[in-house]
Amino acid sequence: MTTSLPLAASSNSDNPLGGVSDFFSSSTFHAIVLLVLFFIGVLWLALVFWTYKDAKRRIDDPVLVGVSIVTALVFPFVGALVYTILRPPEYLDDVRERELEIRAMERRLGEEGMCPGCGGDIEPDFIACPHCARRLKLTCSRCRSALKPEWRLCPYCEAPTPTQQQRTMTLYETSS
Ligand SMILES: [Zn+2]
Ligand SMILES: [Zn+2]
Numbered sequence: 001m002t003t004s005l006p007l008a009a010s011s012n013s014d015n016p017l018g019g020v021s022d023f024f025s026s027s028t029f030h031a032i033v034l035l036v037l038f039f040i041g042v043l044w045l046a047l048v049f050w051t052y053k054d055a056k057r058r059i060d061d062p063v064l065v066g067v068s069i070v071t072a073l074v075f076p077f078v079g080a081l082v083y084t085i086l087r088p089p090e091y092l093d094d095v096r097e098r099e100l101e102i103r104a105m106e107r108r109l110g111e112e113g114m115c116p117g118c119g120g121d122i123e124p125d126f127i128a129c130p131h132c133a134r135r136l137k138l139t140c141s142r143c144r145s146a147l148k149p150e151w152r153l154c155p156y157c158e159a160p161t162p163t164q165q166q167r168t169m170t171l172y173e174t175s176s
Helices: 006-012 018-025 027-058 062-074 078-086 092-112 164-175
Strands: none
Touching: 018 027, 027 062, 027 078, 027 092, 062 078
């Protein structure tokens, strides 16, 4: 009535875990553990280096850059992950470029779209402000063309442009 169970066969052997424990104490296993630890260490240091490079491009404050690096170093992997979540979204170069663009745009608007005297809307080719009658550009005394301040003569009729003193007087008289 008692038939031998399939498990009985394995229980008869000396020690089923013997081979496994032999493996764990073998030098091969130690070599594998060392290799895995080595790769984890390399990955950790690479993440610290990456944090340093990335933080330098995104953070202006050297103290905050230092804190990011120390965090990545002290808390392996987790530190770099936390840095990735909390880091500024933009590179410093992009921020600077955008600020320069905004400033240049404001300057252009200030030069072309707004009267320096009253702030009213003006067109680039206006020679005087229609709101406050302020003289915006010099005009040629002969042909009345608008002149740029740096021109030495009128490019349309070759008449010499007013001297610096005459310009100051003209602008003063018209704007007052
Ligand atoms: Zn004006
Ligand atoms: Zn002219």
